[in-house]
Amino acid sequence: MNSPVVQLKNITKRFGDVVANNNVTLSVNSGEILSILGENGSGKTTLMNMIAGIYRPDEGEILINGQRVEIHSPKDAYKYKIGMVHQHYKLVNVFTAAENIILGQEGKQVLDMSAVKAEISKISDAYGFKINLDQKIYDMSVSEKQTVEIIKVLFKGVDILILDEPTAVLTPQETKALFDVLRNMRKAGKSIIIITHKLNEVMEISDRVSVLRKGEYIDTVKTSETTIQQLTEMMVGQKIDLDIARSMPVNSRDLLKVEGLTCYNKEGLKALDNVTFTAKSGEFLGIAGIAGCGVHELFECIDGICKYTGGKIAFLNDEFEEIDLTNKSTREIKKLGVNISFVPEDRLGMGLVGLMGMTDNVMLRTYKKGKGQIVQRKEPRRLADKIKQRLEVKTPSIEYPVSRLSGGNVQKVLVGREISSNPDVLMVAYPVRGLDINSSYAIYNKLNEQKSRGAAVISIIEDLDVLLALSDRILVLNNGKVAGILNARTTTKEEIGYLMTAEVK
Amino acid sequence: MFNIRLSKKEPLPLWNSLLIRIGAILLSLIVCAVVIISVTDLNPLEVYGGILNGALGSTRRVWVTIRDTLVLLLVAVALIPAFKMRFWNIGAEGQMLMGAFASAALMIYCEKLPNGLLLPLIMIASCLAGLIWGIIPAYFKAKYNTNETLFTLMMNYIAAQLISFSIVFWENPAGSNSVGIINPVSSKGWFPSLFGQRYGLNLLLVILVTVFVAWYLKYTKHGYEISVVGESWNTARYAGINVKKVIIRTMALSGAICGLSGCLVVSGASHTISTSLGGGRGFTAIIVAWMSNFNTLAMVAISFLLCLMDNGAIQIASQFGLNENVSDILTGIIIFFLIGSQFFISYRLNFDKKKSTAKTESTGKEE
Numbered sequence: 001m002n003s004p005v006v007q008l009k010n011i012t013k014r015f016g017d018v019v020a021n022n023n024v025t026l027s028v029n030s031g032e033i034l035s036i037l038g039e040n041g042s043g044k045t046t047l048m049n050m051i052a053g054i055y056r057p058d059e060g061e062i063l064i065n066g067q068r069v070e071i072h073s074p075k076d077a078y079k080y081k082i083g084m085v086h087q088h089y090k091l092v093n094v095f096t097a098a099e100n101i102i103l104g105q106e107g108k109q110v111l112d113m114s115a116v117k118a119e120i121s122k123i124s125d126a127y128g129f130k131i132n133l134d135q136k137i138y139d140m141s142v143s144e145k146q147t148v149e150i151i152k153v154l155f156k157g158v159d160i161l162i163l164d165e166p167t168a169v170l171t172p173q174e175t176k177a178l179f180d181v182l183r184n185m186r187k188a189g190k191s192i193i194i195i196t197h198k199l200n201e202v203m204e205i206s207d208r209v210s211v212l213r214k215g216e217y218i219d220t221v222k223t224s225e226t227t228i229q230q231l232t233e234m235m236v237g238q239k240i241d242l243d244i245a246r247s248m249p250v251n252s253r254d255l256l257k258v259e260g261l262t263c264y265n266k267e268g269l270k271a272l273d274n275v276t277f278t279a280k281s282g283e284f285l286g287i288a289g290i291a292g293c294g295v296h297e298l299f300e301c302i303d304g305i306c307k308y309t310g311g312k313i314a315f316l317n318d319e320f321e322e323i324d325l326t327n328k329s330t331r332e333i334k335k336l337g338v339n340i341s342f343v344p345e346d347r348l349g350m351g352l353v354g355l356m357g358m359t360d361n362v363m364l365r366t367y368k369k370g371k372g373q374i375v376q377r378k379e380p381r382r383l384a385d386k387i388k389q390r391l392e393v394k395t396p397s398i399e400y401p402v403s404r405l406s407g408g409n410v411q412k413v414l415v416g417r418e419i420s421s422n423p424d425v426l427m428v429a430y431p432v433r434g435l436d437i438n439s440s441y442a443i444y445n446k447l448n449e450q451k452s453r454g455a456a457v458i459s460i461i462e463d464l465d466v467l468l469a470l471s472d473r474i475l476v477l478n479n480g481k482v483a484g485i486l487n488a489r490t491t492t493k494e495e496i497g498y499l500m501t502a503e504v505k
Numbered sequence: 506m507f508n509i510r511l512s513k514k515e516p517l518p519l520w521n522s523l524l525i526r527i528g529a530i531l532l533s534l535i536v537c538a539v540v541i542i543s544v545t546d547l548n549p550l551e552v553y554g555g556i557l558n559g560a561l562g563s564t565r566r567v568w569v570t571i572r573d574t575l576v577l578l579l580v581a582v583a584l585i586p587a588f589k590m591r592f593w594n595i596g597a598e599g600q601m602l603m604g605a606f607a608s609a610a611l612m613i614y615c616e617k618l619p620n621g622l623l624l625p626l627i628m629i630a631s632c633l634a635g636l637i638w639g640i641i642p643a644y645f646k647a648k649y650n651t652n653e654t655l656f657t658l659m660m661n662y663i664a665a666q667l668i669s670f671s672i673v674f675w676e677n678p679a680g681s682n683s684v685g686i687i688n689p690v691s692s693k694g695w696f697p698s699l700f701g702q703r704y705g706l707n708l709l710l711v712i713l714v715t716v717f718v719a720w721y722l723k724y725t726k727h728g729y730e731i732s733v734v735g736e737s738w739n740t741a742r743y744a745g746i747n748v749k750k751v752i753i754r755t756m757a758l759s760g761a762i763c764g765l766s767g768c769l770v771v772s773g774a775s776h777t778i779s780t781s782l783g784g785g786r787g788f789t790a791i792i793v794a795w796m797s798n799f800n801t802l803a804m805v806a807i808s809f810l811l812c813l814m815d816n817g818a819i820q821i822a823s824q825f826g827l828n829e830n831v832s833d834i835l836t837g838i839i840i841f842f843l844i845g846s847q848f849f850i851s852y853r854l855n856f857d858k859k860k861s862t863a864k865t866e867s868t869g870k871e872e
Contacts, residue, residue: 305742330745342743350739353732364733364744373725 004066005030005191006051006082006160011060013046017436020046023060024217026210028160033182033192035202035223037235038212039497040291040462041433044195045087047212048162051193052084053077083153084162089145091137097144098133101152123154127184130177142267143174150181161185162193167201168292171269179205197235197290199228199501213237228502229494235501236464236493244444244469247452249283254316255456256302256425262310263297271297272308273480279425279456284447286471286488287460288496294480295460296345299427302458303342304330315424330365341423343414345430347407351414354403358384358395361402362417387416391442408439415443419450426450428459432466444470464493476500514853522850526843533842537835545827552821556832559820560813572704572774573812574805575711576766580790581797581804582715583762586722586755588794590735592646596657598787599664600638600760602780604631604767606668609778612687612694612771613675623694627772628765635764636757638664643756647749661787665780672779684777696773707773714762719801721758731755763787796843807843811836 004027013021021043028034036044049055051062053071061068064080071077077084091100098117117133124131131147140148146166153161167175182192182205196202202209203223211218211234218234256279265271272294279285289295300306302313304325312326315338323336333340344350352361363380370376384398391412395405402413411431419426431447432440447470451457461467467474471488476499483499517525538549545552560570580597587594607630615623642656677685688694699705722728730751734741741748766786771778789811797803818832 303743304745330743334745344743346739349737350743353736353740355736356732360729360732363729364740367726367729367744373727375724375726375729 003030004028005064007063007066008047008051009061009063011047011050011057011062013043013050013055013057019215021050021057021212022215022217024212025060026217026220028191028193029208030159030191031186031189032207033186033194033205035206035209036193036195036212037197037199037202037209037231039197039235039464041214042212042235043215044212045164048084048164048193048195051077051082051160052162053082054084078156078158081157081159082162083156083158083160085146085149085153085164085166087164087168089149091145091148093138094136096134096136097131097140097148097151100137100148101133101155103152105156120151120155124151126188127154127181129181142169143171143178146170146178154185159189160191160193162195164195165197165291166194167196167198169267169269175201197501199231199498200503202231203228211235228498232494232497232501236497244441244466245448246284246470246472247448249280249472250452251454252280252282254278255281257314257316257322258298258302258311259313260311261298261301261308261313263301263306263308265297271480272301275311275477275480275482277475277482277485279458281424281456282451282454283472284451284457284459284470286467286474287458287477288464288467288474288500289460289477290500292479293477293500295429295477297480298477299342299344299429299458302425302427303340304328304333331368338425339421339423340425341418341421341427343411343418343426343428343431345433347410347414348403352402352410355401357397357399357401358388358393358413359398361413362387362420364417366421383417383420387413387420391416391446408435411435411439411443415446419446422453423450423455425456425458428457430462431459433462464496467496468493478502512853512855514851517850525846525850529842529846530839533839536842537838540834540838541831545825545831547825547827552825552827555821555824556814556817556835559817559824560815562820566816568702568704570809570812570816572707573816574808575704575707576769576774577786577790577793577812578804578808579711579714579766579769580763580786581793581808582711582718582801583759583766584790584794585718585799586728586731587759589722589799590731590752590755592643592752592756592759593654594639594642594657594756594759595654595788595791596638596642596660597759597763597790598783598785599657599661600635600763601767601770601783601787602661602664602668603634603638604764605771605778605782606664606671606767607631607634607764608694608768608771609675609684609687610671612776616688616691616693618693620693620695620697624696624772627694628768631764631768631771632761633764635767636761639756639758639760639763640753643753647752665783668778668780668782675778683779686776687771687778688776694772695776704773707769710765710769710773714765715801718758718762727751727754792840796840796847810839814839 007027009025011021011024012019024047036048038044046055050057051071053074053076056072062071063069069080071080092103098113098120101120102116120133129147129151131144131151137145137148166178170178185192194206206223208220208222209226209231210220211231213235259276261272261275262270263272275298287295297306301308307327312324315323315325317323323338325333325336325338328336348354353364359377359381362384367375381398387393388395388398393409393412395409402410415428415431428447431443435443447457447459461470468488474486474488474491474496476483476486476496478500486495541547541549541552559566561567580601584594584597608627611623611627611630615626618626638660642653642660645651645656646653672682672684675684676682696706699709722731730746733744733746734748734751738748770782775782793804793807793811796807814832814836818829821827821832822829
């Protein structure tokens, strides 16, 4: 039971200038569960997509059962008995579970549904899946949909199953049920690869762990011979010194108080659970958290976009009076004289209107200003010009659609607009995601400027080195809860990495 | 081996894209000629001449074509705010019928009122009727996120049936199952001549509304909100825009203008009402709005082209003994070429040697 079924040798994959995977070598044995561990953006999914036939490696080779193979498509992958369940499910909503499972299968002209169902039931009984084959997808919960996806892949007769962050959307009970099924599959001799960044789940389910960091392969260890601490260190790596200036907060005082914030997301899951913290003026409050940690909802709640069921948010003005912002809308907050700026994660889908030029985008949150029904474009035009010059936005004209600009320039427009109003509180989600070095540093400088100006800067940054270099304090969010508030000058990457990923009580 | 690959062009200068479109029309006329010769053995130039003669051959014919163009243009103008918001209002036909319904009802029941009072009343009522027909699907979209395409389409049938039902009460002469000319003697509720032209008031109204909508979309806060909501509801939420309110308000406008077009047809032209009064213009207007890329001048040109073909059809039917559908075939070919030309306006064709595709792909992305 220890022969490698899949071997990756010196795999490299680039997207333009970005190296997603660099010289990765690892192997999967039959009848084992292998975890691929790494932070967001470490290249886990890209690597697995190459096994599943979505991407092809630029360099290196893939061996299946010792044979060198070229996998051109997911169909090819099925030929080698490899199947992948992606993070975003690909199911037909109006079909039943059974119809989805046989989708894309070759068969006879006349479909014998009862025979098909019997066959599917055989699989689901063997591994202990719980599923109603006649239920339509749109009636299903997320975990039921996942079950359909997994059975769909198994039905194609795969021996190697890849799961991309399967537990990200599951409740603890559902996770336990999934793990039971996976253990049954391992017993039956299947190989399973799980992409994850949750350490306690890695320890619970997998036999071996392969760690990736920023596209590089670090090492593979046996779960029984490692500890969470060791894995964290492998995942976050040595501290790298970045040349980012960080000033001490000046005249810092409490500015924004968040108390016991609790909120549910669209799926009805608890996205924020009793979150309490205070943001101070002239301070950079970094937020650390993996995808789905709740920062998205936290920012929307503070900005007044999202309603919450519990807790309160208050702002302390210059006279130290407490202004209650609880469940106020964006507009009501503005009317109370509190200036909160927010750079959302989805730049073109939320922060900017892609078809519009800089002028029209710059007035997105202020277009109501001024009397009458006519839009005043004079001031926005001047502001757009100013942003273009100050942040060196490369665009043919300020009326040129922003969706045609490069990612770095898009972010400059967005950040430029949000800081232009001299905000009291500035929230920025992933300020430099997808940006090159120069644009990144330009953005860091702008955030630091706002901090020295006296704003409370709150920002989630994926790269822990950058987060440590910029922040004064770091709030760690894990599964909607505050896992800790740390002093950025004294804490370590390991400590943050542990709090981000370990189970919180 | 060559590999054909598409890449997006930068927006072309106006005259350049205009030239491509004119080229497309010329090309389509050649294809039409081939079809005419092969199917009917007629001289295609004579057929084209017949169409022009039928649509523009006399002052009266010119005005009829203008009158029809105005209605089509007005409906297209009505659709634009909704389409800009990505609200697929395909219920223009029904909203127009409701406007016509209100006009006819007032003309019949309020014949006693002086025309100076009745006419404004008719215009307001027909706008209101269209507005209500537009607001109903908008409310359900905003509140329950129902599918507006189906909803607005179904509303068309209700409007048509409502008119069918009313004709039972309004038929004149009795038993004819049609309404006949309303107020033939008193001419109450008929649009008066303006500037000595029978359709002068129609022209004035359409120009006013068209200019208003173009201005509304470009320069007002409401227009700005429509653009944002059309791009993404998420962005609208972020901008603090009340998405529900914008949807309902915009559809109210769209429906009201459609309603006014119904008034234009009944009070301003035919002075009667029937279920077929829409004549599919609510749907043709969708083509006009999209083909013109929401550009007002282009809408005028396309509305005119379509009405010209339509009115010319009657002429070639009698002159050459052709079925009226021949004109539909020709119109279809012309529209096909016009839509096809859009492809060459927005995309560039690249012929690459097969081997180098991967490389050009990555460079193509950067531009």
